[in-house]
Amino acid sequence: MAGGVTPLQGGMLPDTIAGLLPFGGLAADVVASLLGAFLIANFLLINTAFAGPWAKRKITAAFTDRIAVNRIGPFGLFVIVADAVRLLSKELIIPEGADRPAWDLGPLLIPFSALLGFAVIPMGSGLQLADPETGLAFAFAASSIASLGLIMMGYASNNKYSLLGGLRAVASNIAYEIPLIVTGISVVLFTGTLQMSAIVEAQRTALVSVAGVTIPQWFAFVNPFAFALFVVANVAEVGRNPFDIPEAPTEIVAGYQTEYSSVYFVLIYLGEFIHIFLGGAIAATLFLGGPAGPGPAALGIVWFTAKIWAFFLLTQWLRSAVPRLRVDQFIEIGWKGMLVLSFANLVLTAVIVGVITTL
Amino acid sequence: MSLEDPEPDAPARVEERSPDELAELLGDDIIDREQHLNAPGYVIRPDAVQDVLSTLRTDAGYDHLSCVTAQEYEDRYESVYHLRKFDDPTQEVSVVVPADRESPVSESAEPVFRTADWHEREAYDLVGIEYDDHPDLRRILLPETWQGHPLAKDYDQDRPQVVPLRENANPLQEDTRSEQDADTMFLNIGPHHPATHGVLHLKTTLDGEQVADVESDIGYLHRCxxxxxxxxxxxxxxxxxxxxxxxxxxxxxxxxxxxxxxxxxxxxxxxxxxxxxxxxxxxxxxxxxxxxxxxxxxxxxxxxxxxxxxxxxxxxxxxxxxxxxxxxxxxxxxxxxxxxxxxxxxxxxxxxxxxxxxxxxxxxxxxxxxxxxxxxxxxxxxxxxxxxxxxxxxxxxxxxxxxxxxxxxxxxxxxxxxxxxxxxxxxxxxxxxxxxxxxxxxxxxxxxxxxxxxxxxxxxxxxxxxxxxxxxxxxxxxxxxxxxxxxxxxxxxxxxxxxxxxxxxxxxxxxxxxxxxxxxxxxxxxxxxxxxxxxxxxxxxxxxxxxxxxxxxxxx
Known part of the structure; x- marks a missing residue:
């Protein structure tokens, strides 16, 4: 399948790095893979560092007529450093009766599952770790591992609020992951493949060309309905307003993360932000042409970053503007609304694809 | 109770009865008359509280028990029930219930007005009057272990409130399940919880995510x-x-x-x-x-x-x-x-x-x-x-x-x-x-x-x-x-x-x-x-x- 991929966009990152190494063979492959993973992970962590302590505050402040962090460094950017020091130097409080290995593993699973998902995402400018034929399935599977972490945290904390949060998290993930994946499959019907680079490639051709302006065949334009469904399910999947039921600060304190402090708290938050970015990345890959955008293909990473940040911005906007649903309403919308709509969308897409192919 | 079907003769409820007419209505239950600045006061027998209040409520239309005041005199305790009408709050009546100095007991008004529940608990807590027939006469503002009633005359302010640790052990530690239904979960909401707007403690029993029972525990901010x-x-x-x-x-x-x-x-x-x-x-x-x-x-x-x-x-x-x-x-x-x-x-x-x-x-x-x-x-x-x-x-x-x-x-x-x-x-x-x-x-x-x-x-x-x-x-x-x-x-x-x-x-x-x-x-x-x-x-x-x-x- 890699045949149709242009050199700049294709060529996995480890291959590129291996080519630059002074030695070859298996050692080069291993070192290059590790270096590549290191680079991608750091890229995301840097994004998260901006998103968490700084951008989130700034965006929320803008929505609520405030100024927010502006004291340390330009635009208050150094607050990232200050916050990192503050959070990491806090005491790690371990509740009595915590189920230890599980309690410690939960916060680790969340960021790493989200990072794992990024392994198959084509981020443009030649930044992609691997491109298996089952790429999309892998991305969904990796991001779902987080649910395991959530229920571990909820159960192992020995706290009723955590337990409620963990149960809510699992209920919401099950209810919304199915519509999410079924909607994702409707894209696969168009492309005929699960491979991420091929899905991006399929969106490169022009949909329509009006007065010199070419609108590419992004699936968001081809099937806006599926895109809307996907975004909604995605917001629920990453647990943001109006679907932030698992955390629901005013109801169950902080849900599964009630008992976590210090490093673990940082890990959980890190994981949640990477998860938002992963949600954005999958949406961008499936519906928004991945790293595609005007200008030379080398700018791919810029466009890709812009798209995942756009999704981040959307979650923050919702957080500031939309009330939270009640847990039963939330589950009801998932099973009775989203699931039905996503299957309807699948059937509709299948019909459209059938019509196109017979023409 | 007549809660579900209110009296059809609504206009009669706003009509004001003179203090003498009211006294006639209450009959033998009255042992004395007083005059408060805002309302006529009727001193009644301590065992006739429910009778008097329900008569005033159903026959005379005093449907709002605004407040219950308890106080101690040199020779007696007294509970004052301040009644008025929702339709016309300028029509007021004070029902004064004296209680014996030695063993202050009077009948509870809770079966007539639900609002009396907490008011009487407070009266018991701070003044020390006991209410017969009250469903749940416990302290409300002060801790369960408190000794004495602070607004009573013989209360010794300087006496230290010594509470042995075993008596004051965290009462919330036990997982209290409802006995009829073992599937419920007891959950303390507060006193430190984002939604309680202060130090309120709600003892909730949950059935799944549904509230089977909730009881407010107040008094954390009592400042006398x-x-x-x-x-x-x-x-x-x-x-x-x-x-x-x-x-x-x-x-x-x-x-x-x-x-x-x-x-x-x-x-x-x-x-x-x-x-x-x-x-x-x-x-x-x-x-x-x-x-x-x-x-x-x-x-x-x-x-x-x-x-x-x-x-x-x-x-x-x-x-x-x-x-x-x-x-x-x-x-x-x-x-x-x-x-x-x-x-x-x-x-x-x-x-x-x-x-x-x-x-x-x-x-x-x-x-x-x-x-x-x-x-x-x-x-x-x-x-x-x-x-x-x-x-x-x-x-x-x-x-x-x-x-x-x-x-x-x-x-x-x-x-x-x-x-x-x-x-x-x-x-x-x-x-x-x-x-x-x-x-x-x-x-x-x-x-x-x-x-x-x-x-x-x-x-x-x-x-x-x-x-x-x-x-x-x-x-x-x-x-x-x-x-x-x-x-x-x-x-x-x-x-x-x-x-x-x-x-x-x-x-x-x-x-x-x-x-x-x-x-x-x-x-x-x-x-x-x-x-x-x-x-x-x-x-x-x-x-x-x-x-x-x-x-x-x-x-x-």
Whole structure:
């Protein structure tokens, strides 16, 4: 399948790095893979560092007529450093009766599952770790591992609020992951493949060309309905307003993360932000042409970053503007609304694809 | 009970019976007659409380047990039930129940008025009267382990409250399950919880996520306000305390409750000019308090520090600046004085009026924004309509007042029904809503702010045109106030949360012999189980938010 991929966009990152190494063979492959993973992970962590302590505050402040962090460094950017020091130097409080290995593993699973998902995402400018034929399935599977972490945290904390949060998290993930994946499959019907680079490639051709302006065949334009469904399910999947039921600060304190402090708290938050970015990345890959955008293909990473940040911005906007649903309403919308709509969308897409192919 | 089908002869209920007719109605249960400044008082037999109260309720229409005051005399204990009518609160009756000095026991009024439950528990807790037939006579404000009753005469303040550790071991440690149903989970919501608006502790039993049972545990913020007022002199030392009951900017309204009671007790006139200023300040406080109530309710439902909360705080800030201009304080105003207010409006007056008018001009736009963001938001409607339902008869039975009662369609507002200040000269409406749910209570508050703005505007017009030589801000009040011996009065005003009443008994000295605060939040909070049981946890939180309680006022 890699045949149709242009050199700049294709060529996995480890291959590129291996080519630059002074030695070859298996050692080069291993070192290059590790270096590549290191680079991608750091890229995301840097994004998260901006998103968490700084951008989130700034965006929320803008929505609520405030100024927010502006004291340390330009635009208050150094607050990232200050916050990192503050959070990491806090005491790690371990509740009595915590189920230890599980309690410690939960916060680790969340960021790493989200990072794992990024392994198959084509981020443009030649930044992609691997491109298996089952790429999309892998991305969904990796991001779902987080649910395991959530229920571990909820159960192992020995706290009723955590337990409620963990149960809510699992209920919401099950209810919304199915519509999410079924909607994702409707894209696969168009492309005929699960491979991420091929899905991006399929969106490169022009949909329509009006007065010199070419609108590419992004699936968001081809099937806006599926895109809307996907975004909604995605917001629920990453647990943001109006679907932030698992955390629901005013109801169950902080849900599964009630008992976590210090490093673990940082890990959980890190994981949640990477998860938002992963949600954005999958949406961008499936519906928004991945790293595609005007200008030379080398700018791919810029466009890709812009798209995942756009999704981040959307979650923050919702957080500031939309009330939270009640847990039963939330589950009801998932099973009775989203699931039905996503299957309807699948059937509709299948019909459209059938019509196109017979023409 | 006749709760479900109210008496069909509604007009008869508003009709007032003379004290003698009432005495005839009650017959042998009366052992003596008294005259309180606000109402006739009937001393009744301690074992006839339920008979008397239910007769007064069903036959004479006194359907609002406003307050229960307990006190100790040299020779006896006394519980005073302050009754009035929801339809006409100026019709009042005090039912006085004496109890024996040695073993103070009288019959509980709880089976007649649910609101008596907490009031009598408080009386038991602080004064030490025991109520027969009370379903759950425990301490309410003080810890279970407390020794003695602080407002009783023989209470030794210096005696240390020594509690052995094993007796005071964390009572919440045990996982209390309901015995009938082992599938339920006991959950402590509070005293430290984001949604309890202070130190309130809700003992909830959950069935899945649904609330099977909820019980409020209050008293964490009890500061002996009643006793402190009893130790202060009428003239100056009591006025600062009301600010500290409902401290959500509603200070001016609270001050008025004391001012009204004490002025009527000592027969002090208030100059008209001061009444207009008071009316304006009170409505400003009400807007500030309602803004916070709306903001925090949105916070409870929305979940995060969302735009609406900050918007509400922003507008409240403008109001706070105005109140600061007037009183010099932002929270503890201490602006009212017996017989008027402490000083005139700030100079230059034109500038101040300009500021108020600027606020009033922007306020409708701000309110529209709130309606866009909150009341017309579909998700919020999904969350709040038909949740936390409080039927009007239940609300009355629990003595709910203020926006909580008006959100249940009970048309009761002391500003109109028991006029004081300058309200009856102004043009405004009482807002009610028949929804009885969380949404109605929110909506009533939003609409009430409009009415308050109308009142402020009329006050500003009046004050601007007030002749300069007629601006008396205080009448002549003696430096030391000593109301007549054994005079009793119960007076209430419409505070931000509802009927805030003060009972004062004077004993001829310059400090009150008994100072009782009827806190609207205290009575309103009692309705929480009615609203929340059977609902989901998020609706419990929303119902609590819609009650708009301030723990400083609940616990006093």
């Amino acid at each position: 306000e009643e006793q402190m007022c009893q130790n202060g002199t009428y003239r100056h030392q009591i006025m600062p305390y009301p600010d500290r009951w409902d401290y959500i900017s509603a200070g001016m309204l609270n001050e008025w409750s004391y001012a009204r009671a004490a002025e009527d007790l000592a027969d002090i006139d208030v100059p008209e000019y001061a009444q207009v200023i008071r009316t304006m300040c009170a409505e400003m406080s009400r807007i500030a308090a309602h803004l916070l109530a709306v903001g925090t309710f949105a916070l409870d439902v929305y979940g995060d520090f969302t735009a609406i909360f900050m918007y509400a705080i922003r507008d409240r800030e403008k109001m706070q600046n105005l109140l600061e201009d007037i009183s010099g304080q932002r929270l503890m105003f201490n602006y009212f004085r017996l017989g008027g207010v402490v000083w005139d409006l700030p100079e230059p007056r034109e500038e101040f009026f300009e500021k108020v008018r600027d606020f009033l001009e922007e306020f409708p736009t701000a309110l529209e924004e709130y309606h866009d963001l909150i009341s017309s938001n579909e998700i919020l409607q999904m969350r709040t309509v038909d949740t936390g339902v409080l039927p009007p008869e239940v609300a009355k039975n629990y003595g709910a007042t203020g926006p909580v009662a008006r959100g249940s369609g009970v048309d009761y507002d002391l500003r109109r029904d028991d006029p004081y200040g300058y309200y009856d000269e102004l043009d405004w409406d009482v807002v009610t809503d028949d929804g009885c749910d969380n949404y109605s209570r929110l909506f009533v508050r939003l609409r009430e702010m409009e009415e308050s703005a109308k009142i402020i505007e009329q006050c500003v017009d009046l004050l601007e045109g007030w002749p300069e030589d007629d601006r008396t801000i205080q009448s002549n009040v003696p430096r030391t106030l000593k109301p007549d011996d054994d005079t009793e009065i119960y007076r209430a005003v419409e505070a931000a949360k509802g009927e805030l009443g003060i009972y004062i008994r004077s004993d001829g000295t310059d400090t009150p012999a008994r100072f009782r605060i009827r806190s609207p939040c205290f009575s309103n909070l009692q309705t929480l189980p009615e609203m929340a049981e059977g609902e989901y946890v998020p609706d419990l939180v929303a119902a609590l938010g819609s009650l708009d309680i301030v723990l400083g006022e609940v616990d006093r």
